[in-house]
Amino acid sequence: MPINKMQLNDDERKVLRTLARRGAMSPSLVSAETLLLPGPILKLLKELADVGMVLLRDDPASADGQLVAITAQARDLLAKGL
Numbered sequence: 001m002p003i004n005k006m007q008l009n010d011d012e013r014k015v016l017r018t019l020a021r022r023g024a025m026s027p028s029l030v031s032a033e034t035l036l037l038p039g040p041i042l043k044l045l046k047e048l049a050d051v052g053m054v055l056l057r058d059d060p061a062s063a064d065g066q067l068v069a070i071t072a073q074a075r076d077l078l079a080k081g082l
Contacts, residue, residue, distance in 0.1 A: 012048060014034045015030060015034055015044060015054075016078055018030060018034050019054065019069060020074075020078055025068065026059070026063065026066060027041060027042055027045055027064045028064050030045065030068060045068055053070070053073065054068050054070055
């Protein structure tokens with residue numbers, strides 16, 4: 001089910017706040033920082049990417065092979081308190 005851009009759940013907000021605070025990181029680091037399990041975090045990151053809240057990029061230097069970063073759109077939503 002697609003994420004409603006205007007109504008983020010607690011885990012989505014936690015992930016976005018972590019990325020806003022810490023910058024781009026691998027999915028496994030997002031998992032460790034947010035204390036969310038790796039499987040569910042990958043699904044959540046893909047859902048956030050599908051609605052333009054994060055960017056997932058290939059990163060051969062990462063153990064996960066990916067790097068995730070928050071988008072300006074997501075930063076704006078966080079700034080509005082959503």
